[in-house]
Amino acid sequence: MFNFPNTRLRRRRSSKWIRNLTSESILSVNDLIFPLFVHNRKETTESIPGLPGMKCYSIDELVSVAQKAEDLGINAIAIFPVVDSKLKSKNAEEAYNQDNLICKAIYAVKLKVPGIGIIADVALDPYTTHGHDGLLKGDLIDVENDETVSVLCKQALALAKAGCNIVAPSDMMDGRIGKIRKTLDDNNFQDVLILSYAVKYCSSFYAPFRQIVGSCIPSNFIDKSSYQMDYRNARETICEIEMDINEGADLIMIKPGMPYLDIIKTASDKFNFPIFAYQVSGEYAMIKAATNNGWLNYDKVIYESLVGFKRAGASAIITYAALDVVKILMTQKT
DSSP: OOOTTTOOGGGGGSSHHHHHHHOSOOOOGGGEEEEEEEOSSTTOOEEOTTSTTOEEEOHHHHHHHHHHHHHTTOOEEEEEEOOOGGGOBTTOGGGGOTTSHHHHHHHHHHHHOTTSEEEEEEOSTTTBSSOOSSEESTTSSOEEHHHHHHHHHHHHHHHHHHTOSEEEEOSOOTTHHHHHHHHHHHTTOTTOEEEEEEEEBOOGGGHHHHHHHTOSOTTSOOOOTTTSBOTTOSTHHHHHHHHHHHHTOSEEEEESOGGGHHHHHHHHHHOSSOEEEEEOHHHHHHHHHHHHTTSSOHHHHHHHHHHHHHHHTOSEEEETTHHHHHHHHHHHHO
């Protein structure tokens, strides 16, 4: 059908203007979600060694950064709490304390930056002394599913009461989406969306994040393979996504991102549904490390990586590079 010399595909690549006209995937500020970390120490900003360029903020400073993000056109932020170790427990009671750090942070941002969307994880690992995403069976390292779901419902309700727009269950417990949806609806929070981490793989790419929020043990490894997905599996994702959509999820998350572009592609082709992706801490940290060693051009590589997410079918992307990418996009327009 296509034969040289009648067909010369390089003609469509010969100039920037024709490449722009024929490009299949476009990355814009509307695709970006900016993740932010908050701690309970006043008026201090702390650098994060494992994520160069990222910081952990006090609540007041978090509000300022949220305002900056909105001013740059970013539509949503994802807030993650760095919980004081004294407040952690085996059963994660602090997770549903209405006066906890994340609830205070959500309330403060909504008060001063009401136009930006706020996403908050529904998961217990920042609040447990053992670092797992749920309650354990006695002294065994085995997470109780149904008992954990009951606590997750309390946590989701606390987040909704604080003003959270999107609750994001990232725990991978079976059946939690339906239970959380019913809890929210029964308490008049029908408009709060659920972003389900339907496909969260048991990945080693989360290490920098876990170090930040303190959900790791001294050996730096917690085996979550009994509830997070086996990274050798692809077909299983269809079942996970279908179940969560049927239970009331509004949005689906796939995590990590770049090592799982095939999964993003499969999900976006199969489901007429918004598929979000997370460029997780390990992905970002690798690019930053290579950049700092002079091996890669940060602006070009981070932009290319996110275009890859869009090409695979992602509707939106959580990335630590969100502010950087906005500046790259602005430069492209000038």
